[in-house]
Amino acid sequence: MTTNILISGFGGQGVLFTGKFLAYEGLLENKEVTWLPSYGPEMRGGTANCAVIISDEPIGSPLVTYPDVLIAMNLPSLDKFEKDIVPGGMVFYDSSLIDRKVTRSDIKVFPIPATKMASDAGFPTLANMIVLGKLLKETAMFPAETIDKTIAKVVSARKQNLVELNKKAIQLGLEL
Amino acid sequence: MGDKVLMKGNEALAEAAIMAGCRHYFGYPITPQTEVAAYLAKRMPLVDGTFLQAESEIAAINMVIGVASAGKRVMTSSSSPGISLKSEGLSYLAGCDLPALVINVQRGGPGLGGIQPSQSDYFHATRGAGHGDFHMLVLAPASVQEMASLVFKGFDLADKYRMTTMILADGTIGQMMEPVSLDMGEVKHYDKPWAVTGTKGERTHNIVNSLSLLPEELEQWNFKRYERYAEIEKNEALYESFLTEDADIVIVAFGVAARVARNAIVAARAKGIKAGLIRPITLWPFPKSALKEAAKTAKAFVSVELSMGQMIEDIELAIRCTRPVLLCNRAGGMIPTPEEVLAKIEKADRIGGEN
Numbered sequence: 443m444t445t446n447i448l449i450s451g452f453g454g455q456g457v458l459f460t461g462k463f464l465a466y467e468g469l470l471e472n473k474e475v476t477w478l479p480s481y482g483p484e485m486r487g488g489t490a491n492c493a494v495i496i497s498d499e500p501i502g503s504p505l506v507t508y509p510d511v512l513i514a515m516n517l518p519s520l521d522k523f524e525k526d527i528v529p530g531g532m533v534f535y536d537s538s539l540i541d542r543k544v545t546r547s548d549i550k551v552f553p554i555p556a557t558k559m560a561s562d563a564g565f566p567t568l569a570n571m572i573v574l575g576k577l578l579k580e581t582a583m584f585p586a587e588t589i590d591k592t593i594a595k596v597v598s599a600r601k602q603n604l605v606e607l608n609k610k611a612i613q614l615g616l617e618l
Numbered sequence: 619m620g621d622k623v624l625m626k627g628n629e630a631l632a633e634a635a636i637m638a639g640c641r642h643y644f645g646y647p648i649t650p651q652t653e654v655a656a657y658l659a660k661r662m663p664l665v666d667g668t669f670l671q672a673e674s675e676i677a678a679i680n681m682v683i684g685v686a687s688a689g690k691r692v693m694t695s696s697s698s699p700g701i702s703l704k705s706e707g708l709s710y711l712a713g714c715d716l717p718a719l720v721i722n723v724q725r726g727g728p729g730l731g732g733i734q735p736s737q738s739d740y741f742h743a744t745r746g747a748g749h750g751d752f753h754m755l756v757l758a759p760a761s762v763q764e765m766a767s768l769v770f771k772g773f774d775l776a777d778k779y780r781m782t783t784m785i786l787a788d789g790t791i792g793q794m795m796e797p798v799s800l801d802m803g804e805v806k807h808y809d810k811p812w813a814v815t816g817t818k819g820e821r822t823h824n825i826v827n828s829l830s831l832l833p834e835e836l837e838q839w840n841f842k843r844y845e846r847y848a849e850i851e852k853n854e855a856l857y858e859s860f861l862t863e864d865a866d867i868v869i870v871a872f873g874v875a876a877r878v879a880r881n882a883i884v885a886a887r888a889k890g891i892k893a894g895l896i897r898p899i900t901l902w903p904f905p906k907s908a909l910k911e912a913a914k915t916a917k918a919f920v921s922v923e924l925s926m927g928q929m930i931e932d933i934e935l936a937i938r939c940t941r942p943v944l945l946c947n948r949a950g951g952m953i954p955t956p957e958e959v960l961a962k963i964e965k966a967d968r969i970g971g972e973n
Contacts, residue, residue: 462624462795465624465795466624469622469623469624469797474797475624475795475796475797476794476795476796477624477794477795477796478790478793478794478795479793479794481649481650481733481789481793500880501877502877502878502879502880502881502884502956503874503877503878503880503881503956504790504794504796504874504877505790505878505953505955507955507956507957
Protein backbone atom coordinates (compact mmCIF):
# COMPACT_ATOMS: atom_id res chain seq x y z
CA MET A 443 0.00 0.00 0.00
CA THR A 444 1.37 3.40 -1.03
CA THR A 445 -0.23 6.75 -0.32
CA ASN A 446 0.88 9.79 -2.31
CA ILE A 447 0.05 13.04 -0.55
CA LEU A 448 0.42 16.58 -1.82
CA ILE A 449 0.08 19.54 0.54
CA SER A 450 -0.07 23.01 -0.95
CA GLY A 451 -0.74 26.55 0.21
CA PHE A 452 0.82 29.96 0.84
CA GLY A 453 4.24 30.08 2.46
CA GLY A 454 3.55 30.50 6.18
CA GLN A 455 0.43 28.31 6.31
CA GLY A 456 2.41 25.41 7.71
CA VAL A 457 2.41 23.36 4.54
CA LEU A 458 5.89 21.91 5.08
CA PHE A 459 5.18 21.32 8.76
CA THR A 460 1.99 19.41 7.98
CA GLY A 461 3.99 17.20 5.63
CA LYS A 462 6.64 16.72 8.27
CA PHE A 463 4.00 15.54 10.73
CA LEU A 464 2.76 12.90 8.29
CA ALA A 465 6.31 11.81 7.52
CA TYR A 466 7.07 11.39 11.22
CA GLU A 467 3.86 9.42 11.72
CA GLY A 468 5.05 7.14 8.95
CA LEU A 469 8.49 6.81 10.49
CA LEU A 470 7.05 5.92 13.91
CA GLU A 471 4.84 3.31 12.26
CA ASN A 472 7.89 1.75 10.55
CA LYS A 473 6.70 2.72 7.09
CA GLU A 474 8.84 3.80 4.18
CA VAL A 475 8.60 7.59 3.95
CA THR A 476 9.73 10.44 1.71
CA TRP A 477 9.13 14.19 2.17
CA LEU A 478 10.04 16.52 -0.65
CA PRO A 479 9.48 20.29 -0.46
CA SER A 480 9.20 22.67 -3.34
CA TYR A 481 12.16 24.99 -2.89
CA GLY A 482 13.19 28.30 -4.30
CA PRO A 483 11.77 31.77 -4.87
CA GLU A 484 8.15 30.56 -4.89
CA MET A 485 8.43 30.01 -1.14
CA ARG A 486 8.81 33.70 -0.37
CA GLY A 487 5.16 34.77 -0.17
CA GLY A 488 4.04 32.60 -3.04
CA THR A 489 2.70 29.08 -3.11
CA ALA A 490 4.67 26.36 -1.35
CA ASN A 491 4.01 22.66 -1.53
CA CYS A 492 5.42 19.43 -0.33
CA ALA A 493 5.05 15.84 -1.44
CA VAL A 494 4.84 13.08 1.15
CA ILE A 495 4.83 9.41 0.26
CA ILE A 496 4.03 6.76 2.85
CA SER A 497 4.41 3.16 1.78
CA ASP A 498 4.91 -0.44 2.84
CA GLU A 499 7.35 -0.88 -0.06
CA PRO A 500 10.66 0.87 -0.80
CA ILE A 501 9.81 4.20 -2.44
CA GLY A 502 11.11 4.97 -5.91
CA SER A 503 10.45 8.49 -7.10
CA PRO A 504 9.87 10.95 -4.23
CA LEU A 505 7.84 13.16 -6.58
CA VAL A 506 4.06 13.15 -6.47
CA THR A 507 2.53 13.87 -9.86
CA TYR A 508 -0.85 12.28 -9.19
CA PRO A 509 -1.80 12.53 -5.49
CA ASP A 510 -4.12 10.11 -3.73
CA VAL A 511 -4.69 12.85 -1.18
CA LEU A 512 -4.49 16.61 -1.74
CA ILE A 513 -4.53 19.28 0.96
CA ALA A 514 -5.23 22.67 -0.62
CA MET A 515 -4.85 25.60 1.78
CA ASN A 516 -5.51 28.28 -0.86
CA LEU A 517 -7.26 28.74 -4.19
CA PRO A 518 -4.18 28.64 -6.45
CA SER A 519 -3.33 25.24 -4.95
CA LEU A 520 -6.78 23.82 -5.65
CA ASP A 521 -6.77 25.31 -9.15
CA LYS A 522 -3.37 23.81 -9.87
CA PHE A 523 -3.73 20.32 -8.44
CA GLU A 524 -7.44 19.38 -8.50
CA LYS A 525 -7.16 17.83 -11.94
CA ASP A 526 -4.21 15.66 -10.89
CA ILE A 527 -5.91 13.78 -8.03
CA VAL A 528 -6.32 10.10 -8.86
CA PRO A 529 -9.94 8.95 -9.36
CA GLY A 530 -11.27 7.81 -5.99
CA GLY A 531 -8.77 10.08 -4.22
CA MET A 532 -9.45 12.71 -1.59
CA VAL A 533 -9.19 16.48 -1.36
CA PHE A 534 -9.19 18.41 1.90
CA TYR A 535 -9.41 22.15 1.49
CA ASP A 536 -9.75 25.28 3.56
CA SER A 537 -13.23 26.47 2.68
CA SER A 538 -12.80 29.74 4.59
CA LEU A 539 -10.19 30.81 2.04
CA ILE A 540 -11.44 28.98 -1.06
CA ASP A 541 -14.88 30.15 -2.15
CA ARG A 542 -15.38 27.81 -5.06
CA LYS A 543 -16.60 24.23 -5.08
CA VAL A 544 -14.54 21.28 -6.25
CA THR A 545 -15.67 20.39 -9.76
CA ARG A 546 -14.52 16.78 -9.86
CA SER A 547 -17.19 14.21 -9.03
CA ASP A 548 -14.94 11.15 -8.95
CA ILE A 549 -13.11 12.10 -5.74
CA LYS A 550 -14.08 12.47 -2.09
CA VAL A 551 -14.32 16.12 -1.12
CA PHE A 552 -13.83 17.51 2.40
CA PRO A 553 -14.32 21.27 2.72
CA ILE A 554 -13.12 22.48 6.13
CA PRO A 555 -13.56 26.10 7.30
CA ALA A 556 -10.17 25.72 8.94
CA THR A 557 -8.95 29.32 9.06
CA LYS A 558 -12.21 30.48 10.62
CA MET A 559 -12.25 27.61 13.10
CA ALA A 560 -8.64 28.30 14.06
CA SER A 561 -9.35 32.02 14.59
CA ASP A 562 -12.44 31.27 16.66
CA ALA A 563 -10.47 28.84 18.79
CA GLY A 564 -7.78 31.44 19.46
CA PHE A 565 -4.91 29.89 17.46
CA PRO A 566 -5.25 31.51 14.03
CA THR A 567 -1.97 30.07 12.70
CA LEU A 568 -2.96 26.43 13.21
CA ALA A 569 -5.60 26.03 10.47
CA ASN A 570 -3.29 23.47 8.88
CA MET A 571 -3.47 21.23 11.95
CA ILE A 572 -7.29 21.27 11.88
CA VAL A 573 -7.20 20.09 8.27
CA LEU A 574 -4.60 17.50 9.28
CA GLY A 575 -6.92 16.22 12.02
CA LYS A 576 -9.71 15.73 9.50
CA LEU A 577 -7.31 13.97 7.14
CA LEU A 578 -6.13 11.60 9.89
CA LYS A 579 -9.76 10.76 10.67
CA GLU A 580 -10.90 10.19 7.08
CA THR A 581 -7.86 8.29 5.84
CA ALA A 582 -7.39 6.30 9.06
CA MET A 583 -3.79 5.92 7.93
CA PHE A 584 -2.42 5.88 11.46
CA PRO A 585 -3.67 4.67 14.84
CA ALA A 586 -5.08 7.60 16.84
CA GLU A 587 -2.84 6.93 19.85
CA THR A 588 0.33 7.77 17.90
CA ILE A 589 -0.71 11.37 17.30
CA ASP A 590 0.49 12.80 20.62
CA LYS A 591 3.85 11.09 20.30
CA THR A 592 4.33 12.45 16.79
CA ILE A 593 3.45 15.99 17.81
CA ALA A 594 6.04 15.97 20.58
CA LYS A 595 8.62 14.74 18.07
CA VAL A 596 7.82 17.06 15.20
CA VAL A 597 7.44 20.32 17.14
CA SER A 598 10.95 21.73 17.55
CA ALA A 599 12.53 21.88 21.00
CA ARG A 600 12.25 25.65 21.29
CA LYS A 601 8.55 25.60 20.44
CA GLN A 602 7.47 22.85 22.87
CA ASN A 603 5.02 25.35 24.42
CA LEU A 604 2.98 24.95 21.21
CA VAL A 605 2.54 21.19 21.60
CA GLU A 606 -0.74 21.47 23.50
CA LEU A 607 -2.21 23.98 21.02
CA ASN A 608 -1.29 21.70 18.12
CA LYS A 609 -2.99 18.80 19.87
CA LYS A 610 -6.13 20.91 20.36
CA ALA A 611 -6.16 21.94 16.70
CA ILE A 612 -5.81 18.34 15.51
CA GLN A 613 -8.60 17.35 17.93
CA LEU A 614 -10.91 19.96 16.34
CA GLY A 615 -10.27 18.32 12.97
CA LEU A 616 -10.76 14.83 14.34
CA GLU A 617 -14.16 15.82 15.71
CA LEU A 618 -15.42 17.25 12.42
CA MET B 619 14.31 0.86 12.47
CA GLY B 620 14.17 2.30 15.98
CA ASP B 621 17.29 4.40 15.57
CA LYS B 622 16.20 6.09 12.36
CA VAL B 623 15.59 9.82 12.22
CA LEU B 624 14.05 12.03 9.56
CA MET B 625 16.62 14.31 7.99
CA LYS B 626 17.14 16.29 4.83
CA GLY B 627 19.76 14.85 2.51
CA ASN B 628 21.97 17.92 2.93
CA GLU B 629 21.80 17.64 6.72
CA ALA B 630 22.46 13.90 6.82
CA LEU B 631 25.48 14.51 4.62
CA ALA B 632 26.79 17.20 6.96
CA GLU B 633 26.30 15.08 10.08
CA ALA B 634 28.01 12.09 8.44
CA ALA B 635 31.01 14.30 7.65
CA ILE B 636 31.36 15.12 11.35
CA MET B 637 31.02 11.44 12.24
CA ALA B 638 33.75 10.64 9.70
CA GLY B 639 36.11 12.90 11.61
CA CYS B 640 35.90 15.97 9.39
CA ARG B 641 36.56 19.01 11.56
CA HIS B 642 37.20 21.57 8.82
CA TYR B 643 34.58 22.91 6.46
CA PHE B 644 34.90 25.85 4.09
CA GLY B 645 31.99 26.92 1.96
CA TYR B 646 29.86 29.58 0.43
CA PRO B 647 26.05 29.55 0.28
CA ILE B 648 24.23 28.56 -2.88
CA THR B 649 20.84 26.89 -3.45
CA PRO B 650 20.17 23.94 -3.28
CA GLN B 651 23.06 22.99 -0.95
CA THR B 652 22.87 25.81 1.60
CA GLU B 653 21.60 23.47 4.36
CA VAL B 654 25.03 21.80 4.39
CA ALA B 655 26.69 25.08 5.36
CA ALA B 656 23.86 26.09 7.71
CA TYR B 657 23.99 22.76 9.53
CA LEU B 658 27.77 22.81 9.91
CA ALA B 659 27.74 26.44 11.06
CA LYS B 660 25.77 25.23 14.07
CA ARG B 661 27.41 21.87 14.52
CA MET B 662 31.15 22.46 13.97
CA PRO B 663 31.68 24.74 16.99
CA LEU B 664 30.16 22.03 19.22
CA VAL B 665 32.85 19.54 18.21
CA ASP B 666 35.72 22.07 18.30
CA GLY B 667 35.77 22.12 14.51
CA THR B 668 36.24 24.94 12.05
CA PHE B 669 33.31 26.29 10.08
CA LEU B 670 34.31 29.10 7.81
CA GLN B 671 32.19 30.92 5.27
CA ALA B 672 34.81 32.00 2.78
CA GLU B 673 34.65 35.15 0.67
CA SER B 674 34.13 33.00 -2.44
CA GLU B 675 34.06 29.42 -3.69
CA ILE B 676 37.62 29.82 -4.97
CA ALA B 677 38.85 30.88 -1.54
CA ALA B 678 37.04 27.92 0.04
CA ILE B 679 38.64 25.30 -2.21
CA ASN B 680 42.09 26.79 -1.59
CA MET B 681 41.49 26.56 2.17
CA VAL B 682 40.62 22.90 1.54
CA ILE B 683 44.01 22.45 -0.15
CA GLY B 684 45.66 23.90 2.93
CA VAL B 685 43.96 21.61 5.45
CA ALA B 686 44.34 18.56 3.20
CA SER B 687 48.11 19.28 2.97
CA ALA B 688 48.24 19.10 6.76
CA GLY B 689 46.70 15.63 6.59
CA LYS B 690 43.31 16.46 8.13
CA ARG B 691 39.91 15.46 6.79
CA VAL B 692 38.33 18.46 5.08
CA MET B 693 35.22 19.22 3.08
CA THR B 694 33.67 21.92 0.94
CA SER B 695 30.28 21.98 -0.73
CA SER B 696 28.54 23.95 -3.42
CA SER B 697 26.15 23.67 -6.32
CA SER B 698 26.94 23.68 -10.02
CA PRO B 699 28.02 27.31 -10.73
CA GLY B 700 30.07 27.30 -7.53
CA ILE B 701 31.70 24.00 -8.50
CA SER B 702 32.85 25.56 -11.77
CA LEU B 703 34.64 28.18 -9.68
CA LYS B 704 36.36 25.43 -7.70
CA SER B 705 37.70 23.75 -10.83
CA GLU B 706 41.19 25.21 -10.58
CA GLY B 707 41.47 23.97 -7.00
CA LEU B 708 40.25 20.49 -7.98
CA SER B 709 43.08 20.24 -10.47
CA TYR B 710 45.62 21.39 -7.85
CA LEU B 711 44.28 18.85 -5.34
CA ALA B 712 44.84 16.13 -7.94
CA GLY B 713 48.28 17.46 -8.87
CA CYS B 714 49.28 17.46 -5.20
CA ASP B 715 47.70 14.01 -4.58
CA LEU B 716 45.63 15.33 -1.70
CA PRO B 717 42.56 13.67 -0.15
CA ALA B 718 39.48 15.89 0.17
CA LEU B 719 35.72 15.66 -0.05
CA VAL B 720 33.86 18.01 -2.39
CA ILE B 721 30.06 18.06 -2.55
CA ASN B 722 28.11 19.12 -5.63
CA VAL B 723 24.35 19.33 -5.10
CA GLN B 724 23.62 19.96 -8.75
CA ARG B 725 21.21 22.46 -10.23
CA GLY B 726 20.30 23.28 -13.83
CA GLY B 727 22.87 24.99 -16.05
CA PRO B 728 24.91 26.10 -17.90
CA GLY B 729 25.86 29.53 -16.62
CA LEU B 730 23.89 30.71 -13.64
CA GLY B 731 21.16 28.34 -14.85
CA GLY B 732 18.37 27.74 -12.36
CA ILE B 733 17.98 26.27 -8.90
CA GLN B 734 16.01 23.10 -9.63
CA PRO B 735 17.62 19.63 -9.65
CA SER B 736 19.93 18.54 -12.44
CA GLN B 737 22.59 15.98 -13.33
CA SER B 738 24.24 18.02 -16.02
CA ASP B 739 27.60 18.23 -14.23
CA TYR B 740 28.27 14.55 -15.03
CA PHE B 741 30.87 15.41 -17.64
CA HIS B 742 32.51 17.91 -15.31
CA ALA B 743 32.73 15.40 -12.47
CA THR B 744 33.82 12.35 -14.46
CA ARG B 745 35.90 13.97 -17.19
CA GLY B 746 36.70 17.63 -16.97
CA ALA B 747 36.87 18.87 -13.40
CA GLY B 748 39.90 20.97 -14.30
CA HIS B 749 43.01 21.09 -16.46
CA GLY B 750 45.45 18.22 -16.77
CA ASP B 751 45.21 14.43 -16.67
CA PHE B 752 43.28 13.46 -13.57
CA HIS B 753 40.23 11.83 -12.12
CA MET B 754 38.18 12.28 -9.00
CA LEU B 755 36.32 9.46 -7.30
CA VAL B 756 32.68 10.32 -8.01
CA LEU B 757 29.89 8.95 -5.83
CA ALA B 758 26.20 9.39 -6.67
CA PRO B 759 23.76 9.08 -3.75
CA ALA B 760 20.15 8.12 -4.54
CA SER B 761 18.70 8.43 -1.04
CA VAL B 762 19.15 10.39 2.16
CA GLN B 763 20.72 7.25 3.64
CA GLU B 764 23.34 7.28 0.91
CA MET B 765 23.95 11.00 1.39
CA ALA B 766 25.27 9.91 4.79
CA SER B 767 26.89 6.58 3.96
CA LEU B 768 28.64 7.78 0.80
CA VAL B 769 30.17 10.72 2.67
CA PHE B 770 31.60 8.19 5.08
CA LYS B 771 32.86 6.04 2.23
CA GLY B 772 34.02 9.08 0.31
CA PHE B 773 36.37 10.22 3.06
CA ASP B 774 37.69 6.68 3.36
CA LEU B 775 38.41 6.34 -0.38
CA ALA B 776 39.95 9.81 -0.49
CA ASP B 777 42.42 8.92 2.26
CA LYS B 778 43.09 5.46 0.85
CA TYR B 779 43.99 6.73 -2.61
CA ARG B 780 45.08 10.32 -1.82
CA MET B 781 42.41 11.71 -4.12
CA THR B 782 39.47 14.05 -4.15
CA THR B 783 36.13 12.33 -3.75
CA MET B 784 33.20 14.21 -5.21
CA ILE B 785 29.67 13.49 -4.02
CA LEU B 786 27.57 14.21 -7.09
CA ALA B 787 24.10 14.74 -5.65
CA ASP B 788 21.20 16.74 -7.01
CA GLY B 789 18.70 19.23 -5.61
CA THR B 790 16.05 16.57 -4.96
CA ILE B 791 18.23 14.28 -2.88
CA GLY B 792 19.65 17.30 -1.03
CA GLN B 793 16.25 18.79 -0.18
CA MET B 794 14.18 15.70 0.55
CA MET B 795 13.73 14.05 3.95
CA GLU B 796 13.79 10.32 4.52
CA PRO B 797 14.39 8.10 7.52
CA VAL B 798 18.12 7.68 7.95
CA SER B 799 20.26 5.62 10.28
CA LEU B 800 23.42 7.38 11.34
CA ASP B 801 25.03 4.17 12.50
CA MET B 802 28.06 4.54 10.24
CA GLY B 803 30.46 2.08 11.83
CA GLU B 804 34.12 2.66 12.60
CA VAL B 805 36.18 5.42 11.03
CA LYS B 806 39.26 3.95 9.35
CA HIS B 807 42.45 5.85 10.01
CA TYR B 808 45.21 6.21 7.46
CA ASP B 809 48.81 7.15 8.14
CA LYS B 810 49.76 10.28 6.27
CA PRO B 811 53.56 10.39 6.40
CA TRP B 812 53.50 12.87 3.49
CA ALA B 813 51.53 15.53 5.39
CA VAL B 814 53.13 18.90 6.13
CA THR B 815 52.80 18.90 9.88
CA GLY B 816 56.15 20.31 11.01
CA THR B 817 59.35 18.24 11.19
CA LYS B 818 60.10 18.95 14.88
CA GLY B 819 63.71 18.68 13.71
CA GLU B 820 63.27 14.91 13.50
CA ARG B 821 62.91 14.33 9.75
CA THR B 822 63.45 16.00 6.42
CA HIS B 823 60.59 18.26 5.51
CA ASN B 824 57.67 17.16 3.32
CA ILE B 825 56.65 19.04 0.22
CA VAL B 826 53.11 19.12 -1.13
CA ASN B 827 53.29 20.56 -4.59
CA SER B 828 51.98 20.10 -8.12
CA LEU B 829 54.77 21.95 -9.94
CA SER B 830 57.58 20.25 -11.81
CA LEU B 831 59.53 21.97 -14.57
CA LEU B 832 61.20 18.69 -15.54
CA PRO B 833 58.93 17.00 -18.10
CA GLU B 834 60.60 13.61 -17.43
CA GLU B 835 59.69 13.93 -13.77
CA LEU B 836 56.18 15.29 -14.38
CA GLU B 837 55.52 12.43 -16.79
CA GLN B 838 56.47 9.94 -14.08
CA TRP B 839 54.12 11.65 -11.61
CA ASN B 840 51.31 11.24 -14.14
CA PHE B 841 52.21 7.61 -14.86
CA LYS B 842 52.23 6.77 -11.16
CA ARG B 843 48.89 8.50 -10.63
CA TYR B 844 47.34 6.53 -13.47
CA GLU B 845 48.64 3.25 -12.01
CA ARG B 846 46.59 4.14 -8.95
CA TYR B 847 43.60 5.00 -11.13
CA ALA B 848 43.84 1.57 -12.83
CA GLU B 849 43.79 -0.12 -9.44
CA ILE B 850 40.70 1.92 -8.49
CA GLU B 851 38.92 1.03 -11.73
CA LYS B 852 39.59 -2.63 -10.95
CA ASN B 853 38.52 -2.56 -7.30
CA GLU B 854 36.17 0.25 -6.42
CA ALA B 855 33.30 0.30 -8.96
CA LEU B 856 29.96 0.11 -7.14
CA TYR B 857 26.45 -0.33 -8.45
CA GLU B 858 23.06 -1.67 -7.45
CA SER B 859 20.91 -3.95 -9.62
CA PHE B 860 17.14 -4.20 -9.57
CA LEU B 861 15.40 -7.00 -11.53
CA THR B 862 18.23 -7.33 -14.04
CA GLU B 863 18.58 -11.15 -14.02
CA ASP B 864 16.11 -11.73 -16.85
CA ALA B 865 15.88 -8.15 -18.16
CA ASP B 866 15.43 -7.53 -21.88
CA ILE B 867 15.56 -3.79 -21.32
CA VAL B 868 18.18 -2.47 -18.90
CA ILE B 869 17.77 1.05 -17.57
CA VAL B 870 20.91 2.79 -16.38
CA ALA B 871 20.32 5.73 -14.08
CA PHE B 872 21.81 7.31 -10.96
CA GLY B 873 20.56 9.59 -8.21
CA VAL B 874 16.95 10.75 -8.40
CA ALA B 875 16.67 9.51 -12.00
CA ALA B 876 17.22 5.96 -10.74
CA ARG B 877 14.35 6.36 -8.31
CA VAL B 878 11.99 7.54 -11.03
CA ALA B 879 13.20 4.67 -13.22
CA ARG B 880 12.34 2.18 -10.47
CA ASN B 881 8.66 3.20 -10.65
CA ALA B 882 8.72 2.83 -14.44
CA ILE B 883 10.31 -0.62 -14.20
CA VAL B 884 7.60 -1.85 -11.82
CA ALA B 885 4.97 -0.50 -14.24
CA ALA B 886 6.72 -2.11 -17.23
CA ARG B 887 6.87 -5.49 -15.46
CA ALA B 888 3.12 -5.21 -14.80
CA LYS B 889 2.69 -4.85 -18.57
CA GLY B 890 4.81 -7.92 -19.20
CA ILE B 891 7.99 -6.12 -20.30
CA LYS B 892 11.10 -7.50 -18.64
CA ALA B 893 12.83 -4.31 -17.55
CA GLY B 894 15.58 -3.92 -14.95
CA LEU B 895 17.86 -1.26 -13.50
CA ILE B 896 21.59 -0.88 -13.08
CA ARG B 897 22.23 2.08 -10.79
CA PRO B 898 25.85 3.22 -10.79
CA ILE B 899 26.84 4.31 -7.28
CA THR B 900 30.35 5.21 -8.42
CA LEU B 901 30.25 7.29 -11.61
CA TRP B 902 34.03 7.20 -11.70
CA PRO B 903 35.04 4.45 -11.71
CA PHE B 904 32.05 3.60 -13.92
CA PRO B 905 30.71 0.05 -13.36
CA LYS B 906 31.69 -1.07 -16.87
CA SER B 907 31.81 -4.80 -16.26
CA ALA B 908 28.27 -4.90 -14.87
CA LEU B 909 27.02 -3.27 -18.07
CA LYS B 910 29.13 -5.51 -20.27
CA GLU B 911 27.66 -8.52 -18.50
CA ALA B 912 24.10 -7.19 -18.91
CA ALA B 913 24.69 -6.59 -22.64
CA LYS B 914 25.10 -10.36 -23.12
CA THR B 915 21.38 -10.91 -22.53
CA ALA B 916 19.67 -7.51 -22.78
CA LYS B 917 18.09 -6.37 -26.06
CA ALA B 918 18.52 -2.66 -25.42
CA PHE B 919 19.55 -0.09 -22.82
CA VAL B 920 17.89 3.14 -21.73
CA SER B 921 19.86 5.95 -20.10
CA VAL B 922 17.67 8.10 -17.86
CA GLU B 923 19.31 11.43 -17.08
CA LEU B 924 18.56 14.96 -15.89
CA SER B 925 20.81 16.31 -18.63
CA MET B 926 21.04 16.41 -22.41
CA GLY B 927 22.60 12.93 -22.33
CA GLN B 928 26.04 12.66 -20.74
CA MET B 929 26.27 9.29 -18.98
CA ILE B 930 24.90 7.68 -22.15
CA GLU B 931 28.43 7.98 -23.60
CA ASP B 932 29.85 5.87 -20.77
CA ILE B 933 27.12 3.28 -21.30
CA GLU B 934 27.89 3.04 -25.01
CA LEU B 935 31.61 2.79 -24.27
CA ALA B 936 31.09 0.14 -21.59
CA ILE B 937 29.07 -2.11 -23.91
CA ARG B 938 31.15 -1.15 -26.95
CA CYS B 939 27.95 -0.11 -28.75
CA THR B 940 26.86 -3.75 -29.05
CA ARG B 941 23.26 -2.84 -28.13
CA PRO B 942 21.14 0.23 -28.86
CA VAL B 943 21.08 2.77 -26.05
CA LEU B 944 18.06 5.07 -25.91
CA LEU B 945 18.03 8.35 -24.02
CA CYS B 946 15.20 9.40 -21.73
CA ASN B 947 16.00 12.84 -20.43
CA ARG B 948 14.79 16.18 -19.16
CA ALA B 949 17.02 19.21 -18.63
CA GLY B 950 17.22 22.63 -17.03
CA GLY B 951 15.80 21.54 -13.67
CA MET B 952 13.04 19.23 -14.96
CA ILE B 953 12.74 15.58 -13.90
CA PRO B 954 11.44 12.82 -16.17
CA THR B 955 8.15 11.32 -14.98
CA PRO B 956 7.76 7.55 -14.52
CA GLU B 957 5.34 7.69 -17.47
CA GLU B 958 8.02 9.20 -19.72
CA VAL B 959 10.50 6.52 -18.68
CA LEU B 960 7.89 3.81 -19.25
CA ALA B 961 7.19 5.13 -22.75
CA LYS B 962 10.91 4.89 -23.53
CA ILE B 963 11.07 1.35 -22.12
CA GLU B 964 8.16 0.39 -24.39
CA LYS B 965 9.91 1.94 -27.36
CA ALA B 966 13.12 0.06 -26.53
CA ASP B 967 11.10 -3.15 -26.25
CA ARG B 968 9.52 -2.54 -29.69
CA ILE B 969 12.75 -1.87 -31.52
CA GLY B 970 14.57 -4.63 -29.67
CA GLY B 971 18.01 -5.13 -31.13
CA GLU B 972 17.39 -2.71 -34.04
CA ASN B 973 19.13 0.59 -33.55
